[in-house]
Amino acid sequence: MAALPVENHGSPVMELLNISKSFGATHALQDVSLTLRPGEIHSLLGENGAGKSTLIKIMTGVHQPDRGAIHLDGAPVQMASSADAQRKGVAAIYQEPLLFPDLDVAENIFIGHQDRGPFTRWSTMYEEAAQILASIGVQIDVRAPARGLTLAEQQSIEIAKAISLKVRVLIMDEPTASLSAYESERLFQLMQDLRGRGVSIVFISHRMDEVFRLSDTVTVFRDGRHISSRPRADVTPQSAIAEMVGREMGLLAPRATTAAEGVVLSVDRLGRDGVFEDVSFEIRKGEILGFAGLVGAGRTDVGLALFGIAPAHHGRATLDGRPHAPRSPRQAIDGGIAYVSEDRRQLGLSLPMSSSANISLPVLDRFKGMLGMLSRRKEAEVADEFRRRLHIKTASVEAPVGRMSGGNQQKVLLAKWLNTAPRLLILDEPTRGIDIGAKAEVHQFISELAAQGMAIMLISSDLPEVLSLSDRIVVMREGKQMATLDRKDATEQVVMAHATGQGDQAA
Amino acid sequence: MSPHYISGSNIINLFQLSIEKIVVALIMALLIINGEIDLSVASVMGFAACLLAYLTSQGVGMPLAITAALLGGLAAGCINGFFVAYVGLPSLVVTLAGLIGFRGLARVLLEDRAIGGFPQWFTDLGQKAFLGPLPFALIVFVVVLLVAVAILHLSTFGRKIYVIGNGVDVARYSGVAVARVKFSLFLMSGFIAALAGVLYAARLGSVRGDLAQGFELEIITMVLLGGVSIFGGSGSLLGVFLAILLVLNLRNGMGLANLTGNSQSIVIGVLLILSAAVPFLVSKVRSRVA
């Protein structure tokens, strides 16, 4: 693979000029311009709905701009489709990699190539694929089907694909959202490697630390408008956040602990074959127990075991002193457990249905009226109350949840589970993918719940979040409980050390 | 328009001629909204009717034979439901197997024979008015319709049907007993299909192995025509009921205008495609205009 020439200060490789794009009444982008230089990592910042994804979809030809122009190497171009953009050297990697699970790794890399003749030359293809993967330091069997690969492996394949296409502009939309710290680290190395080869990278992430570590240039969007583009040296996280939200905003402040007497949940040497083992902890009334770890550490699985989705094989748990071994979510809910899933769209909410229908779902039997039929009035009343309590912005609780913004959806999801009046609330990544404003509200609300005496199990990959909200923190790694830290002992460094298996050195 | 078209007896006739199909269509709507499909209904109808005929030919009394036929339908639904709900196989394939298999069992039972000679009261049930001018099957239809509406649109069970249709995982994570809901729907489908088969046997007065063969397509067509999404999660019984009325009237109108079965199936086929195409075309036109 021939390295492309490195030119860091050349003329712009790609320019977007006065781009506007509307979806019906929504002005997703208004008069936005952006300049991309060869070999730079250019980060886009902005709250949810600021228009970042729309912009990159225009760059890759998925959407056509209503107004404005795209220039490549100074000449105006049309991006007719994503395939067209790829041919012109512009490719994107999305948060969820788009692979073909039934095709093998090598095919996944090469299937989009238009210039390889009418025949598939299998052996050549396997060789080349292996070479490319080796060149980016990834070890994956090129003959294995893509089904069953980890997210990180899948992203590596996407990158290999981009390299094989000799792209000049690579766009990454929230690539780290589902990656572990270790995997993110690998990805950052790769990005720097690509930058070294002269590839321009557009990087979108809601994680400030990543953005400030990697970027050459930082661009901020707000409400579909371009606010600023500056070299990284001229920006601070605080100033960027201020520009994003249009107001000054403090970072997270630690909450006051409210833990009281009375153990709600006690877990003793819980395990599930091949997933996690020997997990023990207690949660008291009014306590928030944080669960930190890298993705795939098994935190979700502990939650799912307690919620009855994938029951534990070993160990025992007691809830309010009674044995707790649910075989189904139904049993867990009846026992007083609520689980707010990390995957809002697939597992959390029924998007085409109304908020009131979603909120009543786990405890439908409570909404029976005459003749055991469902009482819609009761449903609406309850939903309306939650709407007020959680400041859910929606015209009506009868409107489909799918039309709401991410933050409001997350609040509906919370409402759905609070409606079960649980003894123990399991929150799995409660703020993933929602913007800073909504996030602060959710944090506030979690604190309030704890203050009212609810026991909370908080699973989060957002370290500042876990550190500031939790009373104690369990750190997991590869299905094992590495440490249980008191709030005062927990720092980012210590937690990460345990999460990456370096706990002994750190201690 | 033909003057015969709007007479009361014609309206009863119009239902009577397709009554077995539309009874089954109601339950099919529930299944499709739930995100599944039952291709085996017509074969279960045939199987139940053949079981009934076989048993009566062996000297079993009618009430017992009817009970056995209905139980046979439940058993068929049980098999479908087990493989879909508890083994997790796609219902398209399981009930395709059922479509072929239960028809096979029907044939095994009756082989080449056509069995009739049912007691008078039984054939009267299928052929004569039962309550005022209304035949028994029509009353069954109304009852099944009311029950289905109550289940789908008023009960918590109906809510679960929609939630599952919109996404099985959300339902499961919300404590809905997904497998149980699916299983009960297949049981219902099997039972109602068997009931329809028995009614059809009563109307025809005799039973052959190919009874109700091919009905599944018309039944599914009526449901889809009623605006029920083939992907599950949306649709209503009102829509299905209107589609049933539309199909019956079209068939009847065309029949009275002496257009035979095949012209009717062309019209219904085109209608089915159009009804699915229209939402898309409208949205396309709307986006052009906007």
Add this chain to the structure above:
Amino acid sequence: QDAGAGKPVDMVLLPKYLGIIVFDQANNGAQEAAAELKNERPLQFLGPTPENSVAGQIEIVTNATTQGVGAIMISNNSGDQIAPAAKAAHDKGIKVVTWDSPIPSAEGEDVFVAQVDFDETGRVLADMALKILGEAGGEFAILSGSADAANQNAWIKSMNEVLKSDPKFASLKLVDTVYGNDQAETSYNLALALVDKHPNLKLIVAPTTVGAPSAAKALQDEGLCEKIKVTGLGVPSEMLSYTQNGCAPEFALWSFKDLGYLAYQTAYALATGTVKAEEGAVVKAGRLGDRAITKDPTREKGLRILMGPFSLYNAENVEAAAKE
């Protein structure tokens, strides 16, 4: 000529299924009669497709009843399943004439226009079988239409009786009776299966115009025509090549055109009230002459008008007949 000629009567002619050539011939005959009788109302030729055979006929009869036509002519494609619908029509004063295939119980039926004497059919089939197999005789099998077809079942029954009662047929051995449901593909496959199952099979008797050519084609495709022959009921134009190449040396049929003609004459006479459906009444049937209504000897109840006769077709006359 019918005394009521010239009166307008709505009439419907129902074949067993659409897509079978003999029923189209019957339609032609009925149209001919309609023209002769100067019935200005058009004759409706409506039939079910084979896949919704029973339900289709019931639907057509019910619709015709709603329309209040004057007469319905049915070639029944099942057993008594059509009876309730026919009875409903009959109760409304509509004349119900069956032709080709009657309603076994005669319920709701005014009169059956029989193509030939059903007992005679059995003998004709047996005679042809004997002629083809010769004195030595041998094994033969029957390939019929649907299992509950009233006409075919009557023929098979009478053939069995003839075989048993007449010692002349002692050398003929019936080894199997199967049903191809008047479907070409099923009949084809069944013919081959018969050949495989019975290694000594010499002859397939197919009393159906779909079964006979399908069986002949199957034997021809397998190169078995030397060993095994086909006979039964067939349409000359469909059987032509098989008769000429020896696969089906002889077969029989009556004129479906005449059958349609006679059915129409009968139904028209009943509908206009010139003739009552009772024993002894006589229908003046145009070119077919006077035909009397008698008790149907092959059914417990019911009246019939007999057409006849059989035509036998073989290498000598088949080509001419096919051109008709």
Add this chain to the structure above:
Amino acid sequence: MNGLRLRPERVRELSLLAIIVVAVLVFATIIDGYLSPRTFNRIASSVVIIAVVAAGQTLVVLTRNIDLSVGAMVGCVAYFTGALLAANHGLPPVLAIALAVAIGTVMGAINGALVVFARIPSIIVTLGTMAVFRGLLVEFSGAKSITTANLPSWLVNLPQMTVLSIGSFDIRAMVALALVTIILFQLGMSVLRVGRHFYAVGSNPDAAHFTGLPVRRVIFSAFLLSGAMSGLAGFMTLARFGTITVEAAMGLELESIAAVVVGGVNIFGGAGSIIGATLGAILIGTLEQSLFRLQINQFWLDALLGLLILVAVASDSVLITRLRRFWNEARARRRQIPATTDTTS
């Protein structure tokens, strides 16, 4: 080591082959004179029609669609080709076949256009066109049937034509024609780059779109080719049965889907092979003809076929997942890569 080269899909096909062999052996013990050239011919001639249609159906199913109209298309093609030949006895055979394929292709194009351009789910489109095609056939034919008497003699005699005799085993012309077509298709699917597009589109339609694969064209081609194969099958039906009524090939859609499913093609798209579907067709055809032979009735056939489909799919969902996991692990072990997601080591 070599065993590892066998993908789960191949294992699936080999086991199907084994089942066919076992079935044949079982029938051989209970039916006298079963293992004879005649049985072979009988089964081969009836299998090829299902197999040809199943090959087209495979393409459609691979792209996450379904074609319920194949039976109606076969019937239409058989009828219209028959009518054309009856009117022009001089039409050369090759042209006749081309015409049949062309008629099928046009009907397939209608399906494809409705699915791809009007964005109607294929199950609805083909449910509709199945009724429409069959209805049009009845209308156009004036409910008259094609009979051998109208057809040119080369066509009537085609089923007997033999291209190759090995001992007393004949390879009939139609069987050869079908086999060649199927083999070409299978080769195309594995060797041509566009062949893999069918898999890609079915495996992940979104990814296919973003990768720049011509998704619409691929789905359209699947229906087009299914139509073309139905056209060929229509010709074969015409030649074989001679008598074509309005209900010719009715029910073939179910048989073809059964063959595809039994042959291990994933009903949700993305996985499976033409060879598998052909084996599925062979198994179904063998059972069908052998049971015909055994009992001279199909009474048990349908019941067995239903069971077969159920067993095939149930074993798939259980076994194939197991096999695939085993295969992945074995390959990984060979390359010293941890099989699971442990990239931290």
